[in-house]
Amino acid sequence: MxxxxxxxxxxxxxxxxxxxxxxxxxxxxxxxxxxxxxxxxxxxxxxxxxxxxxxxxxxxxxxxxxxxxxxxxxxxxxxxxxxxxxxxxxxxxxxxxxxxxxxxxxxxxxxxxxxxxxxxxxxxxxxxxxxxxxxxxxxxxxxxxxxxxxxxxxxxxxxxxxxxxxxxxxxxxxxxxxxxxxxxxxxxxxxxxxxxxxxxxxxxxxxxxxxxxxxxxxxxxxxxxxxxxxxxxxxxxxxxxxxxxxxxxxxxxxxxxxxxxxxxxARFLPEGWLDAENLIELLTRSPAADDPAAGTMTALRGRMKRASALLRLITPPGGTPGPDPEPGSDHEGRRPAREFFRQVLDQTGDGHLDWPDLAAMARELSTRLDLEEPEETRLYDAFAAWWRELQEALDTDGDGRVSADEYAAAVPSLAGPALIRVAEVLFDAADADGNGTIDADEYRALFRTAFHRDLDTGDGTYGRSAFVGDFVSFMSARRTSTPYDPLFTDA
Amino acid sequence: MGEAGWGVNEYGATGRTAPGGVAPDTVDRDGRSDGPAGRGTGAGTRAVPRHVACVMDGNGRWAQRRSLPRTAGHRAAEATVIEIIETARSAGVEWLTLYAFSTENWNRPGAEVDYLMRLVRRVVRKHAPLLLARGIRCRFLGATDPRIPRELARDFDDLTTLTDGNRGMTLTVAFDHGGRRDIVEAARSLIRNGTPAGEVTEHLFAQHLPFPDTPDVDLAIRTSGEQRISNFMLWKVAYAEWTFPEVLWPDFRAPDFLACLRTYRCRDRRFGSLPTRTNGDPR
Incomplete structure (x- = not known):
């Protein structure tokens, strides 16, 4: 074109x-x-x-x-x-x-x-x-x-x-x-x-x-x-x-x-009071982002959180106990299958998992990483292969898409070869300079947050196998994860 | 938020309490203005204990002596809890830990456990604004059991969030706590991190315990005359001075608490004649 x-x-x-x-x-x-x-x-x-x-x-x-x-x-x-x-x-x-x-x-x-x-x-x-x-x-x-x-x-x-x-x-x-x-x-x-x-x-x-x-x-x-x-x-x-x-x-x-x-x-407001870009950044920025505005953001969020905690504490307690958490959840940071389906997988919000949902993930990733051809096509292809793998494993009624029920019923183990391939392609795409690790800048491009590694690896970079492992465990085990959650779940 | 500067390393470096000697006046690291009165002055007396822990024992017996149901004893404990928090704060205690509910307490009759959960929820909600206003940072040690009602867990989280920025006294409520379990958890955390066996020191181990910024307990108080540890903060009480006042917890009042502080200040803490610092920090 x-x-x-x-x-x-x-x-x-x-x-x-x-x-x-x-x-x-x-x-x-x-x-x-x-x-x-x-x-x-x-x-x-x-x-x-x-x-x-x-x-x-x-x-x-x-x-x-x-x-x-x-x-x-x-x-x-x-x-x-x-x-x-x-x-x-x-x-x-x-x-x-x-x-x-x-x-x-x-x-x-x-x-x-x-x-x-x-x-x-x-x-x-x-x-x-x-x-x-x-x-x-x-x-x-x-x-x-x-x-x-x-x-x-x-x-x-x-x-x-x-x-x-x-x-x-x-x-x-x-x-x-x-x-x-x-x-x-x-x-x-x-x-x-x-x-x-x-x-x-x-x-x-x-x-x-x-x-x-x-x-x-x-x-x-x-x-x-x-x-x-x-x-x-x-x-x-x-x-x-x-x-x-x-x-x-x-x-x-x-x-x-x-x-x-x-x-x-609003045209009578002093110049600079309204800035659409700042406003939308303010609304969508994830909490751990580390650029200059993030300090203010973190403080603001902290105050919001405290205010709502106080609000909840001083309002009279509800007499009826809430429903028990779904049996699918346990206490190691996994979330219930339906919640994961709604927050991560069903990107278009229509209640079904279909190719456009995975395409939306690929789209979001290539937007964040600012990918060009042929990396972008490689990423889409990897997601397409993963979609075929999912469809085969989960689409039990054969209507070509996966419903929340089908997903929840299977309580699936999704870590097939195609998902691992997605993680590998994503790693290569995120590793802009091709040196085999994701360094702090590359990490920030992908997750929009600063890179905080635990005590065990001290060199400040993110290796291929660690990345693939984290991505696959996020996607297949529905593990909650600080950097990966905002990647797909942010409203 | 605000955890920076509260870590174990920083604590180990403050260089306090030479045994037998006069403790250097502990620097108020957070710039608190209402400095404790009479801390660490005069020969033969010691500073106000930095970390005081209370095992709140005797509620049941208090009620039984009055031919009341055990639950009445728990209700009477609320007044003591609030009074002790206030007394400790004004006496200059920086860390106060209250042992509210142990992992073994789940074995009590179901009705009593249910009552306790409701009572704790009511107390937390009732006193949240006061704790916030007093600048007390609250947090809950343990509190992981799924048997804890979800609303109560939510209130715990909310109170923690609400008072997170406070820089006055830190109040730790040991709820659903077991000292051995904490140690097992720390061991698991070390293994998960793949720490080589040779690198595990007391100091490193302490960093994997829950709330690693909490210093060792200086003074532990167990009311009602019972003299047991009962699986309470096993790691942190290693060098604690213990007092065992005969009074039951619902009758335990500010003067009793201050008497315990006085007892502590007159004792000669020797740390087994080895001047070890806290948290397994090597001297």
Missing amino acids: TTDTSRTDTERPDDEPPLFGPGSQFHAFFDDPRWALAIIRATVLEAAHPQIGAALADNSTFVAHPWRRLRNTLLSMRRMYSGDPAVREREAARLNRLHARMSGTDSRGRPYDAMDRATRAWVVATLFESAVTMCRLSGQPLEQDTMERMYAEYRAYLAALDGDAGELPRRLQDFWGYFDRVVEDELENTEAARIILYRLFDHLPAPALLDGAPTVWAAGRAVAGPLFGAITVASLPEAYRRRAGLPEMPGAQTVMRGAYLAAGL
């Missing part, structure tokens, strides 16, 4: 500021809190497209791991709008490889392909339209030339991915016709859109920071979840709301406008 960015919008005169980089409209919005609302809205509009909806329903981890997904998306957009063409090209190539692995058929048997050009144009179109709409809804509509410039940026984004932006109309005035036509003719009330609107907000798992305070999170979510859903529904195009049969809630329009307006007021 081509990633030739030199062909992007060649008609643009040279004296204008570059479409990418710090001067772009995209950068102006990046730290804008309205952007959070707009991104949710854009995602619903994307998910309402049957092709994208099917791909999301099958492959996406946003239900089970929304914060990780959000972080990866933000990082990717940052890279795509980087001023450095090499960074852009690399990211475009990575996104293309990632999407090339997503194809299949939806629940009605229609094929989908994440590389379909018209579909990808729609993704970019929703982002652009949502950015324009967010400005309109918050009472600060964009000037015509700002809007045109932004449109050019988004077309350039598509061109960076697809080679050219031919699927989007060249001129802005034609864009609105295109957008309305897709909304009218193509969007459906897809499963993925319903999940985002009605399920995601109600079940949004706590980000790593608030993990210690599940009650606080659940209480806040019970109020904020439906509100976010209502705000998003009210901001969708009227034509789509009608077609999808979305409920019109009294007052929702007012609340929605109020939310956008309030978020828009």
Whole structure:
């Protein structure tokens, strides 16, 4: 596939500021809190497209791991709008490889392909339209030339991915016709859109920071979840709301406008107060990370944990004893089979273990390690072989996927040769300099935490056999493990 | 959090208590301002013991003498526990260990065990804010048995988390504790780490015991006149001075505790005439 960015919008005169980089409209919005609302809205509009909806329903981890997904998306957009063409090209190539692995058929048997050009144009179109709409809804509509410039940026984004932006109309005035036509003719009330609107907000798992305070999170979510859903529904195009049969809630329009307006007021905050990247890092960073912000993070988490411990201690004790722990658990750091299935294996959160779940693991690993070809393919191949091994061992009813029941019933010994192969390939990929050990930097890239080895090995590196042993025991024996847990279980 | 600087090595290096002599005033490593009064002054008296352990014995007999059910004795013990914690703290004791429940206590009648579990839970919850406010760091030694109710285990964890940052006295509650079991666990941990036999020293062994930062017990108090160790912190009481007041635990009050401290300060600790430091640290 081509990633030739030199062909992007060649008609643009040279004296204008570059479409990418710090001067772009995209950068102006990046730290804008309205952007959070707009991104949710854009995602619903994307998910309402049957092709994208099917791909999301099958492959996406946003239900089970929304914060990780959000972080990866933000990082990717940052890279795509980087001023450095090499960074852009690399990211475009990575996104293309990632999407090339997503194809299949939806629940009605229609094929989908994440590389379909018209579909990808729609993704970019929703982002652009949502950015324009967010400005309109918050009472600060964009000037015509700002809007045109932004449109050019988004077309350039598509061109960076697809080679050219031919699927989007060249001129802005034609864009609105295109957008309305897709909304009218193509969007459906897809499963993925319903999940985002009605399920995601109600079940949004706590980000790593608030993990210690599940009650606080659940209480806040019970109020904020439906509100976010209502705000998003009210901001969708009227034509789509009608077609999808979305409920019109009294007052929702007012609340929605109020939310956008309030978020828009953040522009009066002193510069630097809002930084989307810091915020998302704060929310998703795992506790043991050792970069500069981690000291603050650890303190913050410690205080959160203490506050919730005090809260639990001073609330009257519940009279009914909780259910006994599952018999599958014992006292050597193993977790029950169902818990492991839900937290680690079922990455897409649909209750089944299927290839997309393992592909999501491979995707997360190659994102973290920033892999290029051919290492990335090797990693995917290893996971694919492991999937075949799992399927053979666990899929007792022959429906091609493994349910939580099948997994729990087998109480499986999963340490087959294919899993060991996964560990070996992962070790090679993580060992960037190929010296046969994972040193502190390589360790941090993979686990995002500092390397703390026990007393017994003093040389500060991680050898191949120790790595393979730890990985296999994490995956097969469901052993809880400080570095490996956040690798796959972080929401 | 905050474990740095509390380790065994650091403890061994503080260079306290030359036997028979006057102990150098122990440096308050955490900068606590309310320094203990009258510590280590005057010829013939010693410093306030750094680590005091109490075997809380006699609750059952206390109740029986009053023709009350044994459970009433446990309930009466609560007041003593709180009073002793407060007294120890203001007397300048840095580490206080209370032996609340031994691994052998599981053999008591089921109803009494159940009552004890509920009582402990109530006490923990009731006094959590006070312990936090007093700057007392709490933790639970043992407490691994699956028979401990989950809610109680959760409260133990919460109290530990809550008071983790405190730098006043450290209160260790030995709950479901057995001294031999701790030693076996340390041996297992050494074997798991693949430590060669020749490298195992007393010092290294002590590092594998639970809460390796806890210093040796200086003074052990067992109420009710019983004179047994009963499998309590076997490693750490190696050089402890013992006192055996006749009073039963529910009647044990601040003056009794202070009397025990006085007894300790008048004793001539010789460590078997070998000036060994604590925790098997080689001199």
